[in-house]
Amino acid sequence: MLKRSPQETHSNVAALEDLVSLADYSFMDTLNCDPEANATGSEHSPRQVFSGHYVPVKPTPMENPEYVAHSQSLFRELGFADSLAQSDDFVRMFSGDLSHVPEPMRKVGWACGYALSIYGNEFTQQCPFQTGNGYGDGRAISVLEAVINGQRWEMQLKGAGRTPYCRGADGRAVLRSSVREFLAQEHMNALGVPTSRSLSLNVSKTETVRRPWYAEGSRSMDPDVLISEPVAISTRVASSFIRVGQIELFSRRARRNEHPGAMEELEKIVLHLIDREYNGVIDQTLPTAEKAVLLAKEFRSRLTSLVANWIRVGYCQGNFNSDNCAAGGFTLDYGPFGFCDAFDPHYQPWTGGGQHFSFLNQPMAAERNFYSFCSALKPLLAKHTDCLRQLDEIQRDFPRVMQEQMEAMWAAKLGLDAFHPDLFSELATLMMQTPVDYTIFFRELSSLPDDIEPLRKSFYGGRTYVADPEGLDQRWTAWLTKWQSLTEHRSREELSSQMKHANPKYSLKEWFLVPAYQQAASGNYAMLRELQQVMTQPYAEQSERVEKKYYRLKPLELFGVGGASHLSCSS
Numbered sequence: 093m094l095k096r097s098p099q100e101t102h103s104n105v106a107a108l109e110d111l112v113s114l115a116d117y118s119f120m121d122t123l124n125c126d127p128e129a130n131a132t133g134s135e136h137s138p139r140q141v142f143s144g145h146y147v148p149v150k151p152t153p154m155e156n157p158e159y160v161a162h163s164q165s166l167f168r169e170l171g172f173a174d175s176l177a178q179s180d181d182f183v184r185m186f187s188g189d190l191s192h193v194p195e196p197m198r199k200v201g202w203a204c205g206y207a208l209s210i211y212g213n214e215f216t217q218q219c220p221f222q223t224g225n226g227y228g229d230g231r232a233i234s235v236l237e238a239v240i241n242g243q244r245w246e247m248q249l250k251g252a253g254r255t256p257y258c259r260g261a262d263g264r265a266v267l268r269s270s271v272r273e274f275l276a277q278e279h280m281n282a283l284g285v286p287t288s289r290s291l292s293l294n295v296s297k298t299e300t301v302r303r304p305w306y307a308e309g310s311r312s313m314d315p316d317v318l319i320s321e322p323v324a325i326s327t328r329v330a331s332s333f334i335r336v337g338q339i340e341l342f343s344r345r346a347r348r349n350e351h352p353g354a355m356e357e358l359e360k361i362v363l364h365l366i367d368r369e370y371n372g373v374i375d376q377t378l379p380t381a382e383k384a385v386l387l388a389k390e391f392r393s394r395l396t397s398l399v400a401n402w403i404r405v406g407y408c409q410g411n412f413n414s415d416n417c418a419a420g421g422f423t424l425d426y427g428p429f430g431f432c433d434a435f436d437p438h439y440q441p442w443t444g445g446g447q448h449f450s451f452l453n454q455p456m457a458a459e460r461n462f463y464s465f466c467s468a469l470k471p472l473l474a475k476h477t478d479c480l481r482q483l484d485e486i487q488r489d490f491p492r493v494m495q496e497q498m499e500a501m502w503a504a505k506l507g508l509d510a511f512h513p514d515l516f517s518e519l520a521t522l523m524m525q526t527p528v529d530y531t532i533f534f535r536e537l538s539s540l541p542d543d544i545e546p547l548r549k550s551f552y553g554g555r556t557y558v559a560d561p562e563g564l565d566q567r568w569t570a571w572l573t574k575w576q577s578l579t580e581h582r583s584r585e586e587l588s589s590q591m592k593h594a595n596p597k598y599s600l601k602e603w604f605l606v607p608a609y610q611q612a613a614s615g616n617y618a619m620l621r622e623l624q625q626v627m628t629q630p631y632a633e634q635s636e637r638v639e640k641k642y643y644r645l646k647p648l649e650l651f652g653v654g655g656a657s658h659l660s661c662s663s
């Protein structure tokens with residue numbers, strides 16, 4: 093008998109028909125549809141949506157779609173055959189053409205409204221009607237849910253055309269931003285950080301849109317040219333796509349008593365969130381107010397852990413508004429993100445983002461989103477003083493829990509039994525002054541160097557370093573000696589191996605992405621595939637060739653270059 097790998101015993105989806113028995117539309121069937129919506133989903137113009145959790149929307153297919161990539165590892169987890177990704181039916185469906193999907197799959201998807209808070213402050217200005225009723229999934233359309241091997245996944249097309257929430261924009265995503273999101277999601281998953289996942293990526297061979305971007309080598313902060321780019325549709329999957337902003341939308345309506353069903357809609361979306369993301373963690377038999385308190389507590393734990401993990405791997409989300417903060421506590425919206433190269437606490441790849449969303453300010457940004465989340469739950473607790481008090485306590489303790497997560501994370505990166513404030517503070521100063529490449533520094537330290545020579549591999553050598561290299565080297569030596577004294581009681585192999593699990597060898601720097609998406613735009617996917625291969629095993633040493641190419645300092649001439657070092661709104 094042939095030996096079977098464990099994956100082969102799972103569901104086996106080799107053709108679109110095989111998805112039929114797994115497909116599920118319980119989001120549409122259990123939540124409220126906008127009563128004013130047209131059930132065929134044919135409305136694509138901006139309009140106000142006053143109530144309901146979703147609007148049915150038919151995606152707008154891309155012209156002449158072509159397969160670019162799929163995630164082999166997610167396919168394996170889902171029991172999808174790799175060949176499926178390139179089959180005509182699959183490419184059609186995941187390029188926005190639902191017209192041929194086999195019954196009882198539906199020919200219409202759904203888009204959701206959500207509210208926006210920036211750093212804890214409520215906004216409606218981004219909505220074209222200034223009311224918040226026209227803001228939400230402007231180009232993201234979910235097309236089905238599927239329960240596979242006991243786990244529920246929602247599949248969502250990004251760039252699938254206009255929805256009532258498109259705010260007058262085209263509803264498209266370009267290949268450049270789609271390649272970035274596609275690769276980053278799978279990299280993040282391989283880094284062990286909770287995230288939405290990438291299913292597939294298709295491009296149009298003929299349809300293009302114009303976007304502001306940077307001229308070759310431009311050092312401008314703002315884009316200085318308009319370029320024509322191929323449109324693409326990536327499909328991402330997650331247990332749900334509920335955002336903090338979504339809970340806020342229904343809460344704002346309930347707070348203002350905007351319509352008779354407002355409170356019920358808030359309760360329904362919160363219970364849906366619990367069902368999708370916190371099932372098994374929260375007792376289903378409890379009253380809603382008590383569930384909401386437990387929800388806040390569990391979300392606090394996930395959110396603080398998520399942000400500590402982002403910092404562990406050098407990730408800056410860039411635009412950590414409440415509408416980009418998944419209420420399930422995972423990473424969502426890889427638009428203006430970046431993985432830092434030279435360590436800088438203020439690192440912020442997105443020129444529109446501001447310091448409040450910069451690298452080491454992410455715990456604060458998370459706290460603000462958490463504040464928005466707790467405020468959004470409050471209308472459900474109005475008559476429950478004890479629950480309100482508990483919620484306030486949970487909110488008040490956010491900074492303490494965040495700090496604990498951060499200290500545990502730094503201790504793990506440094507292989508220490510406990511956080512050491514003085515050692516860390518001197519390290520942070522040295523990392524900034526030298527500055528070091530964040531990834532390379534921690535990975536080199538994970539090999540437990542006897543002296544600072546191996547660490548030099550991570551030194552960029554900025555102005556402070558160049559002014560007094562001996563002085564800085566001496567401080568590095570003193571720091572290393574102190575670190576060694578704090579770790580010498582551990583077995584070297586065990587320490588090194590543990591540190592190498594906390595400190596990835598490879599991270600998806602923007603300057604690796606630039607040539608990959610440029611090449612992809614001309615139909616050559618070789619670099620994209622190579623990056624996919626390398627970045628989905630970020631802790632492995634990999635070959636010498638890979639190491640030479642991807643484990644090195646960013647060339648100095650790329651610092652300050654638009655696209656490679658900073659970017660304007662991603663789309």
Ligand SMILES: Nc1ncnc2c1ncn2[C@@H]1O[C@H](COP(=O)(O)OP(=O)(O)OP(=O)(O)O)[C@@H](O)[C@H]1O
Pocket residue numbers: 227228229230231232254257258259261262263264265411415416424425426427663
């Ligand atoms: N080209 C576009 N067409 C329509 N809507 C858009 C477009 N670009 C952005 N939006 C909408 O603008 C809002 C803010 O944009 P943002 O960059 O956070 O989102 P995004 O990258 O489209 O989405 P997501 O958060 O779903 O990953 C979102 O509501 C988004 O749907």
Ligand SMILES: [Mg+2]
Pocket residue numbers: 415416425
């Ligand atoms: Mg977004």
